[in-house]
Each structure stands twice: as C-alpha cells, then as structure tokens.
Amino acid sequence: MLSHISDGDITGSNSCNAQTSGPPPKLVGSCPKVTINMGGVDVSCLLDTGSMVTTITESFFAKHFKNWGPEKLKACHWLRLRAANGLDIPYVGYLELDCQVLGRQIPKRGVLVVRDPLEPSPNSEICGVLGMNVIHECYRELFLEHGSALFDLPLVQEDPWQQALQRCHTAQLQPEAQVSGPVRVKGRRKICIPAGTMKFVPTTCRKAPSAHTGTALFEPLDAGLPHGLLSSPALVQVVSGTAFIPITNVGLTEAILPPRSQLGTLCQVEIVSQSNGLTSLLEDLGEEKCVTMATQSVEPNPLKTAIDAIDLSALTVQDQDRVRALLRDYHSVFSSHDGDLGCTSLITHEIPLLDETPVRQRYRRIPPSEYESVKAHIQHLLESQVIRESCSPFASPIVVVRKDSSIRLCVDYRLLNSRTRKDAFPLPRIEESLDVLSGACWFSTLDLASVYNQVPVAEPDKKKTAFCTPFGLFEFNRMPFGLCNAPSTFQRLMERMFGSQNHQSLLLYLDDVIVFSTTVDEHIQRLGAVLETLRVQNLKAKLEKCCFLQTEVKYLGHVISKDGVATDPDKISAVSNWQTPSSVAELRSFLGFASYYRRFVPGFASLAAPLHQLVAELAGTKHKRPSKRTLQDVWTEQCDNSFQELKARLVHSPVLAYANFSQLFILEVDASHWGLGAVLSQQQADGKVRPIAYASRGLKSTERNMSNYSSMKLEFLALKWAMTEKFREYLLGNKCVVFTDNNPLSHLTTAKLGALEQRWAAQLSSFDFSIKYRPGRTNGNADALSRQCQPSEQTVSLETLLPGTSLPDSLVQTVLPPQQVIQSMISVLPSHSLADLATLQRDDPTISGVLKFWRRGTGPTRQERRDLPAAVLEMLRQWRKLVEKEGVLYRQIFQPDGGGTRVPISGPSESQE
Structure with a gap:
C-alpha cells in the first residue's frame, strides 16, 4: 500500500503526540519505484508483485495520451478490480500499450486506467502500478534467454527488480500451495442435527483444494454457527469436490443448519503420518469434548459412480484417467437428479405482445x-x-x-x-x-x-x-x-x-x-x-x-x-417395418421423415414425386380443392414402388464425406425431361472420389415445354441451378470441375446465347469452374438423378441427328479414362428401357391420343379435332418434329450450331416435383 503523510500534526493517542511530531519510527517505509516506458511515455510506477494488473491514473492518461481520448478506451465490465482491503477500485477502461522494461519490448500489454482518488496527493510522483501481467512476461523472456544467470545481469542487480524477478523464479520452481477457500453446506435443503449427536455434513469449497480428491485441513469459523452447534479443526477427505465436515450438536434441542451456511475454510496439507480415522480424530479433540454421538453412513456420490462408468474404451488408460479427472473437477456442471437445475443470468426470456389484452382460457378437465x-x-x-x-x-x-x-x-x-x-x-x-x-x-x-x-x-x-x-x-x-x-x-x-x-x-x-x-x-x-x-x-x-x-x-x-456423415441406424431401423400408409396424415408423416434425410438419398425428388403428387391431389392445393376419395382408392403400383424404393434407399443410405475447401470440387450435372440432377464430390486422401451431397428436382411446367427448353438449355439450367442454388456455399470461392454429358454445353464460352442464357451465364461468372464433356454412360451419378427410378440395363440416350456435335480431337484428352470414372460412380437411378418408355407413352392419355394418329399416318380431320383435348391438340402442333423409333415417339430438336438431338416425348401426367 502506498501511504502518504500529510503536513502538520499527526492525530492519534496522547502518548504518540508526546513522543514526536512526525511519523513514528518503523511505521512508514519507502516503496519500490521503477521507471518504465509505456507507449513511448516514461511512467514512474510502483513495482508491485501483489498486483495482477498494471494501472495508470486517469489524470496521467489525460495528460500524456491525449490522442487516445476517453472514447477510445476499451471497456471490460466483466473485470472487477479489488484492493487488498476488499474494496472495489473504480476504473475507466483499458488500453493496450507496448512496454519497454529492462531493455525488453513487451508488446500489447493491457493497462487499466483507474480513476483519481478524491483527495490526490500533490507531492506524489507515482502515476501507476506495474503488475504481474508485465513483470512475469519480462521474467519469462529473460529466463528463456539467460536461464538462472539472469540474476547476474547488471540491469537486474537493482534491488526492486531483483526481488520481483526472484519471486517469479521461486513461484515457477515451487508453485504456491492452493489458497484456502470458504466451506459452505452443500445443497439447497436445511440439515437437521438432533440433540447430542454428531452428523457428517456434506460441504463444498469452490477454491482449489476441494476440487480434487485428497486430504485437506478444515478450520472452523470463530462464530457463525447456530446456537448449540460445534465444529472443530479436523483433517477431512475430499472426494470429487465434496468434503464431509463433522458437526456436533451439544445442545438439548434439535438444531437447524441452513443451506449454503459457511462453516469454515479448507486448505491443502501434506500428510506425514496417516491417522486411524474417526477414533484418532476424536482423541485429538479431547475427551472433555466427546459426547454421545450417532454417526450417519455416507452414501456414495451417484455422479462419481456415473463418471467411473462412462465408456472411454477408445482411449488409452492414461487418457481415460485424464478425462475422468476433468469430469470430476466439473461434476457440478452435471445434474444429479431431475430437480437439480441451473439458472443462467446471461439472458431472460421476454414475451412481447401485439396488444396487452390478457389471454384467458378455462382449464381443461383432468381425469x-x-x-x-x-x-x-x-x-x-x-x-x-x-x-x-x-x-x-x-x-x-x-x-x-x-x-x-x-x-x-x-x-x-x-x-x-x-x-x-x-x-x-x-x-x-x-x-x-x-x-x-x-x-x-x-x-x-x-x-x-x-x-x-x-x-x-x-x-x-x-x-x-x-x-x-x-x-x-x-x-x-x-x-x-x-x-x-x-x-x-x-x-x-x-x-x-x-x-x-x-x-x-x-x-x-x-x-x-x-x-x-x-x-x-x-x-x-x-x-x-x-x-x-x-x-x-x-x-x-x-x-x-x-x-x-x-x-x-x-x-x-x-x-x-x-469418415463422414451417415443416417442414424436407430432412427432408420423403424423405416424397414413402416407399413403402407392408410391415410394422407400417415403419408405426410412418412414424407416428412424421409425429407429430413433427403441429402443421403440420390434422386429423392424423382422418387418422392408420385407420393407428393398424391398428397396434393387428396389434400388439395392453393388452386385445387381436396378430393373426396380415400388414399386406398388412388394408391397405384407406381406409388407403392416409390414408397418401397424410398424405404430401401433410407435403410441403405451412403456415408457422405466432409467437404475439404482446400481441394478441388467435382460437380456432375445432368438434365432430362423428367428433372435435374447433380452430385458434388471430392477426391479423398485414399484416391477415391466420394460424394459430399446429392441434389435433384423435377421440372416446372414451363421447363417441360421442349419448344422453350432444348436439351442444351436444360443442361445449362441444371448447371446454373446446381452451382448458384444448391451448392453455392461449397463452390463460391473454390475451384470446381464440371462434368456433363451434353457436348454443346462444354462450348459454353463460345456459344451464342439467348437473353435468358446470358443471365444465367452472368450468375455463373462469380464461380471458378471449368466444364468437361463426359458421355452419359460414364456420367452415371447425375444422369441417374435426373431420371425416374426403373432398373434396366438398356438405356435410352440422345441420338445425334445432324453433324456438328462430334467431339474435337483437342477435347478428347479432357475426358477421364473409363477405368478412373467407374471407381467413383454410384449407379443410383438407372435410365428407362425402351419397352418401359413405350408402355409409359401408351398409358399416357395425351401421348396415346397422338400415337393413334401418328400410326394411322395422317393427322386428325376437322371433325376429329373438335372432340380432342387441348393437350393433344398442343402436341399435334409438333407433328413435323415427331419421329418414332423402336415403338417410342421422339421429338426432334435442332441446335443453333447445326447439331440436333431426339428426346422422348413426355406428357403432362408425368410425375415431377
């Protein structure tokens, strides 16, 4: 403490005044003062190894650090500054300054700006306190450079510095014993101690020695216990932060010990000779203090038992001990029973109402x-x-x-x-x-x-x-x-x-x-x-x-x-036994569950489309009234196949790899007249390409109109959708290679684009990617995601009609060899066979109406046109572009660059999402 003796007489006892008019001898000593440089300003400080912080006065700050200004001080309201006498020290804030001490530059040390005292000393030259946050860092640097020889340095020979650094050195070699802390009754319930008995009371001590298992010395308070209760110094065993203190009721009536009552203090001790438990403890207390006592058995701590039973078999024995010791240190974080709850002060829940009219309802009857x-x-x-x-x-x-x-x-x-x-x-x-x-x-x-x-x-x-x-x-x-x-x-x-x-x-x-x-x-x-x-x-x-x-x-x-993220087997196991839904509510429940894991199911949109369409038909939509039919009335074989396939995919879902943003991403995209598909993958450390995420969606009604969307435009749409919507967070700012089975899309940078395609290209300009052509048979992931799920070995591919889409020699080298691609492909949703497509077209009311005239060889007459649906008439307008091959009706599409393709015709009733 820095003392100041004012001029004039010293108040005190008469004896003191009679002896001298100045301060009594040996009452006030000199302070260890040093001068250091803080932020380019020399500061005369008190060298205080008992201070954890470094401070300067508010007036010194205002005088020498005008450029900072009070508004630039950093706030630290979480820090409470307390003097040795227990009183709080007010401060304005703190700043970070470079300190030059003993020829060493200590960068960015926090310096608190404390408020000036109400009666400042006019003769005081000390403007701050140099605390351990600077002293210890100075010692650390000197010790790393010179070792114990640092005390022979001329700069350290000065008495204040030598003593301060010697204290740091001693503290490092012989850490101080843990400080004793107050011992309080554990729990929130009062403890009753009958007359003439002794009870072992569970207590806690938040400070160090009670946080570990071992022996500690309990020292009772001189006063504070209720009348009739007595406690004496004793050695106690600390188990997982809990010590059982013997409390004796020497009164004639029952005594109550309130919860959280402070009983005394604990401090760590070193056992020289082991006593014989309770008997030796009572002998130490003296026979005159021994009364008839009934001890209560102490039940084992359930939390300690639970911590010992935790499965840590994946660790070594040493690591298991470290983890259990950590959990025992923080046992208070875990709830011991249902009513053992914490209560934070960091936030409160508020309920802002639109108006303050009370909400009042009658209670409901309880059985x-x-x-x-x-x-x-x-x-x-x-x-x-x-x-x-x-x-x-x-x-x-x-x-x-x-x-x-x-x-x-x-x-x-x-x-x-x-x-x-x-x-x-x-x-x-x-x-x-x-x-x-x-x-x-x-x-x-x-x-x-x-x-x-x-x-x-x-x-x-x-x-x-x-x-x-x-x-x-x-x-x-x-x-x-x-x-x-x-x-x-x-x-x-x-x-x-x-x-x-x-x-x-x-x-x-x-x-x-x-x-x-x-x-x-x-x-x-x-x-x-x-x-x-x-x-x-x-x-x-x-x-x-x-x-x-x-x-x-x-x-x-x-x-x-x-290895990555997979579905929880406990959650998925119930799927295999999931019964066929009997109501719309049950079907919605299944779709909601399946949608939670859709990122693990390739082609989820195509698979679930019939079921979603069924829900919309029965439950109604914004523009359509609900149907009066039941689920059993409209449950078709296609719906059952979709339901069973979704169950199988969920049960056998793959493990998705984690994204590594320092590696190249691989994006496979594909589009068909059923929908869009995309797979995001990366090559792992073992050389295998593993999927990170799947994405798919059905086409909108406008996108299914082939007069508006050619095959190249659909592929472009799939690329734009995958990069800018589904996988934007992965690909923005990272390199990516895109594989597509549409050859014209690989010439995207030189192709002539329409207004819509130019807007898509502008959105893609923010991404760093390159496009490589790969035939559909080797682009299995995305190609399958864009198509309906029907297993088949015979595939329907787009057929080249006119020259112009052949693969240039300069581009052949960019195609991956087949053996490299096959390892990374997961055949998830194979394409339709020709027979399946022919059946689908025959069952579709719109296409079957067109097929009747196509196979007749002539279009409908004027009389026949009056009875035809509008969808059939719309498709008949494409009469000149139709072509039939192996029983499947195709639409012929010409590209601006002279190329062309044939795509199978789909009707409005095709499932989509």
Whole structure:
C-alpha cells in the first residue's frame, strides 16, 4: 500500500503526540519505484508483485495520451478490480500499450486506467502500478534467454527488480500451495442435527483444494454457527469436490443448519503420518469434548459412480484417467437428479405482445385418476422454483402427457403465441453446420437438462405464462416449453456463451452441443473450456445423455465419424417395418421423415414425386380443392414402388464425406425431361472420389415445354441451378470441375446465347469452374438423378441427328479414362428401357391420343379435332418434329450450331416435383 503523510500534526493517542511530531519510527517505509516506458511515455510506477494488473491514473492518461481520448478506451465490465482491503477500485477502461522494461519490448500489454482518488496527493510522483501481467512476461523472456544467470545481469542487480524477478523464479520452481477457500453446506435443503449427536455434513469449497480428491485441513469459523452447534479443526477427505465436515450438536434441542451456511475454510496439507480415522480424530479433540454421538453412513456420490462408468474404451488408460479427472473437477456442471437445475443470468426470456389484452382460457378437465400425479408434479415444480403461485389475468390450459410412466404438464400456449410478436433469430441449418467437421477424429456430445427451465423469464412477462389447473393458477419463473419464441431465446443464449467457439471447436443446435477435435489433447482442452463456460453461466447437463471422446457419435439424427456423415441406424431401423400408409396424415408423416434425410438419398425428388403428387391431389392445393376419395382408392403400383424404393434407399443410405475447401470440387450435372440432377464430390486422401451431397428436382411446367427448353438449355439450367442454388456455399470461392454429358454445353464460352442464357451465364461468372464433356454412360451419378427410378440395363440416350456435335480431337484428352470414372460412380437411378418408355407413352392419355394418329399416318380431320383435348391438340402442333423409333415417339430438336438431338416425348401426367 502506498501511504502518504500529510503536513502538520499527526492525530492519534496522547502518548504518540508526546513522543514526536512526525511519523513514528518503523511505521512508514519507502516503496519500490521503477521507471518504465509505456507507449513511448516514461511512467514512474510502483513495482508491485501483489498486483495482477498494471494501472495508470486517469489524470496521467489525460495528460500524456491525449490522442487516445476517453472514447477510445476499451471497456471490460466483466473485470472487477479489488484492493487488498476488499474494496472495489473504480476504473475507466483499458488500453493496450507496448512496454519497454529492462531493455525488453513487451508488446500489447493491457493497462487499466483507474480513476483519481478524491483527495490526490500533490507531492506524489507515482502515476501507476506495474503488475504481474508485465513483470512475469519480462521474467519469462529473460529466463528463456539467460536461464538462472539472469540474476547476474547488471540491469537486474537493482534491488526492486531483483526481488520481483526472484519471486517469479521461486513461484515457477515451487508453485504456491492452493489458497484456502470458504466451506459452505452443500445443497439447497436445511440439515437437521438432533440433540447430542454428531452428523457428517456434506460441504463444498469452490477454491482449489476441494476440487480434487485428497486430504485437506478444515478450520472452523470463530462464530457463525447456530446456537448449540460445534465444529472443530479436523483433517477431512475430499472426494470429487465434496468434503464431509463433522458437526456436533451439544445442545438439548434439535438444531437447524441452513443451506449454503459457511462453516469454515479448507486448505491443502501434506500428510506425514496417516491417522486411524474417526477414533484418532476424536482423541485429538479431547475427551472433555466427546459426547454421545450417532454417526450417519455416507452414501456414495451417484455422479462419481456415473463418471467411473462412462465408456472411454477408445482411449488409452492414461487418457481415460485424464478425462475422468476433468469430469470430476466439473461434476457440478452435471445434474444429479431431475430437480437439480441451473439458472443462467446471461439472458431472460421476454414475451412481447401485439396488444396487452390478457389471454384467458378455462382449464381443461383432468381425469380423476391423474389428480394425485398432477398435484405431486406441480408441487415438485414449486419446490424447484420453476413455477410459483399467480394472480395473473392471463390463463392458459394444461394438457397431461404421460412419458415413461411419469407425467409431463404441457401448457397450451397456442392462443398466446398467436398474439406474440415473433423473434426472427435464426436456428442453424444442420447440413451447413456438419460441414465444419472435416478432419475431426474425436467427438463429445453434451445434452443440457430441461434446457428451457434453466432460463429465467423476465419479471414483467411472468404473468403471461400463467396456466390454470383444478388446483389453482400458477406462472413460470423459468422459460416453459411451448412458447413460440423459446427456441430463438435459447439459441441466442448459446450463441452468446459459445459464440467465439462455435464452428471452431464445437457446434450448437439448441441444447445439443458437439465438441470436435483432431487429437485427444486438443479435445480435452476444448471440452474443459466448454464445461467451464457451463459452470460460469450456471447451466447443467444430463450426464447419462452425454458421451465423451468417441470416434463415432450420434448427433441430431446423424452418425458423425471421421469418415463422414451417415443416417442414424436407430432412427432408420423403424423405416424397414413402416407399413403402407392408410391415410394422407400417415403419408405426410412418412414424407416428412424421409425429407429430413433427403441429402443421403440420390434422386429423392424423382422418387418422392408420385407420393407428393398424391398428397396434393387428396389434400388439395392453393388452386385445387381436396378430393373426396380415400388414399386406398388412388394408391397405384407406381406409388407403392416409390414408397418401397424410398424405404430401401433410407435403410441403405451412403456415408457422405466432409467437404475439404482446400481441394478441388467435382460437380456432375445432368438434365432430362423428367428433372435435374447433380452430385458434388471430392477426391479423398485414399484416391477415391466420394460424394459430399446429392441434389435433384423435377421440372416446372414451363421447363417441360421442349419448344422453350432444348436439351442444351436444360443442361445449362441444371448447371446454373446446381452451382448458384444448391451448392453455392461449397463452390463460391473454390475451384470446381464440371462434368456433363451434353457436348454443346462444354462450348459454353463460345456459344451464342439467348437473353435468358446470358443471365444465367452472368450468375455463373462469380464461380471458378471449368466444364468437361463426359458421355452419359460414364456420367452415371447425375444422369441417374435426373431420371425416374426403373432398373434396366438398356438405356435410352440422345441420338445425334445432324453433324456438328462430334467431339474435337483437342477435347478428347479432357475426358477421364473409363477405368478412373467407374471407381467413383454410384449407379443410383438407372435410365428407362425402351419397352418401359413405350408402355409409359401408351398409358399416357395425351401421348396415346397422338400415337393413334401418328400410326394411322395422317393427322386428325376437322371433325376429329373438335372432340380432342387441348393437350393433344398442343402436341399435334409438333407433328413435323415427331419421329418414332423402336415403338417410342421422339421429338426432334435442332441446335443453333447445326447439331440436333431426339428426346422422348413426355406428357403432362408425368410425375415431377
């Protein structure tokens, strides 16, 4: 402490005044002062190894750092500056300055600007304090260069510096014993100690020695225990941060020990000789203090038992011990029972309404058999302080839901949600989040306990959460399930907590957290940082739902491993036994489940198109009324084939590789008159080309009109759609090679383009890609995705009609050899056979009407035209472009460059998405 003796008489006792008019001898000493350079300014500082920070005064800052200005100071409200006497020291902010100390340049050290005292000393020359953030860094650099010989340097011979650096050196060789900390009663319930008995009370000590297993010395407080209770110094065993302190009731009546009561302090000790347990402890206390006592057996800590049972078989024995020690250190992060919940102070949930008119509904009847269960559950929520009794004008009804032989109260907030202003905070897209796992080998998943109940509701909005029961009106202190903005609030909380770590060392999706790394050491460090954040923010996780340091984990319905992302077998296993839907609701349920995994199903759009079309027909659309027919009435063989094929694809879905943004991407695109298909792949380290994602979609009605969309234009559309819409996040800023089976598309840079194609080309100009031609038979991935699923060995290809599309010699070298391509191809959706196409055209009412006149050799007469549907008349306008080959009707398309192709005709009834 820097002392100042003012001029004049010194106030004090008479004896002191009688002895001298100045300060008493040996009462005030000199301070170790040094002069260093901070940011180009010489500063006279107090050299203080007891200070963790370096400071300068506000007046010194205003005088010598005018260019900075107070507005440029960095704020650090999270830092609390406290003096040795326990009082807070106010400060303005901090700045980062280069410090020159003992000839060493210490860059970017934080310097706090503290406020001037109310009565500053006019004669004081000291303008700051040089703390350990600078002293220790100076020692570190000197020690790295000179070792222990640094104390022989002339600059270090000065007494203040030698003492300061010697302290740093001693601290490094012999770390200080861990500081004792206050010991408090563990838990939130009061402890009753009967008269004349001793009870071992579970306690916790947040500071170091109790955080590990070992022996510590308990020293009681001189006062503070309730009347009649007595505690004495004792050696106690610390197990996973918990110590059991013997407390004796020497009174004549029962004594109550309140929760969180401070009993004393713990400090770490070194055991020289081991005592014989309780007997020797009581002998040390003295016979005169021994009373009749009844000890209670201490049950084992269930969390410790659960931590010991965690599966860490993928690690070495040494690494397993390290992980379990880490989990024991952070055992307070895990919930020990259903009512053991945290409560963060980082955020509160608000419910902004469109108008303040209260939402009030009558309670719904509860079966009498559920009365006792509901009453007990409400009492449990009251004891956990999740809810409280209410006098709110709001009231929402409850619904009782049974789950695993226990009940859950769900509040029906639908009316309240309809009057709530929605929060637009976005939830992360799962498929984008999983892409950052590339290269990771170790994974841990954390699942928070009753996550919403760990977030407080803003006090003015608690009344809006009120719910009515036969037993009264209650409202939530914590955020309940069912509120429309609850997911956004919790995701915002997680982003605030882990914002700097998200997508770097972990992924967040509401209460599901996955930590990933490439090495075990890195993973333990990252896992410790996550657990520390949860502890600081007072959030708790369910240990039984967490897994640690695994090479393969389940996350959000996926299986994550170093090889890539796959579907969860537990989720997919039910698909194989999924019965044929009997209603539109069941069919929608199946399509919703299948759509969640569509990125694993090549050609999903083509496969699911008949089922989507069936739902639209029965349930109706915006422009079409629902049908009165049942699902069984319109369930066709095509729908059943689509349903069974989707089930098979989901059960045997491939493992998708992670994207490596430092490597070349391979994009395969193809288009047919059924739809568009694309496959994004990359060559892996083992030389194999593995898919990263599949994409497909059906054609729109305008795109199916071949007079508007030629084959080349459709291929161009597939390229534009794949690059600018489906895979934009992967390909923008990265090199890509595009393979297509349309030869004219490979001459895109020199071809004459229409207005629409020029707009597409402008959108593609932002991407770095090259196009290579590959025949359809070797472009199997994308070619199959663009076509309907019908297994066949005989394929229908586009036939060259006129010269102009032959492959130039200069382009032949760019085509991959067949043996290289076959290894990377996954034959997912083979093309239709000629017989299948002929059958489809014959069954189509529009094409069959055209075929009747085509095979007759003449078009319809004027009388016949009056009875023909408009679709048939529209197709007959293409009469001169029609050609039949092997029973299949084709439309002949000519290209501007002189080439041409034939494509099979499709009718309006063809399935599409």
